[in-house]
Amino acid sequence: MGEQLTIREAYDIARGHNGRDWVRIAVIQTLTGMRRQELAEEITRMVDTDPYFRAEPEALRHRVTEDDERYAVKIGGEDRHLIAWF
Numbered sequence: 001m002g003e004q005l006t007i008r009e010a011y012d013i014a015r016g017h018n019g020r021d022w023v024r025i026a027v028i029q030t031l032t033g034m035r036r037q038e039l040a041e042e043i044t045r046m047v048d049t050d051p052y053f054r055a056e057p058e059a060l061r062h063r064v065t066e067d068d069e070r071y072a073v074k075i076g077g078e079d080r081h082l083i084a085w086f
Contacts, residue, residue, distance in 0.1 A: 005032045007042060011083060022056070022082040026067035040073045043083065047075055055080035 005013070010031035014023040029039055046053045055073060058064050058081040072079035 004034070007032060007034075007039075007046070007083075008085075011085065021084045021086070023084065024058075024068060025055075025073060025081055025083060026065065026071045028083065029067075029071045036071060039071065043073045043080070044075060050085075052085050053083070054086060055083050057081055 007028055010028045011023050013031060014027045015021065025039070025043065028034075029036070032039070034042070043055055047055050055075060057078055058068060064081060068081045069079070072081050074080070
């Protein structure tokens with residue numbers, strides 16, 4: 001079994017494929033293989049400690065998929081579906 005990608009490595013790969021700054025957390029989970037709870041804890045930690053990292057909800061609710069809902073990270077009482085570094 002190969003080494004697991006970090007969230008940042010998965011983000012860079014996904015961003016390279018979609019050409020956008022925002023990447024879906026569900027895509028990050030697929031690329032990293034992280035368990036949902038582990039992924040949520042790590043994203044929450046990064047929101048609190050990395051000033052360049054952001055996690056945001058999908059503003060266009062009709063674009064939220066079942067996977068987006070499954071891997072959403074609740075921060076401040078709000079489901080976050082997307083991450084980015086700026």
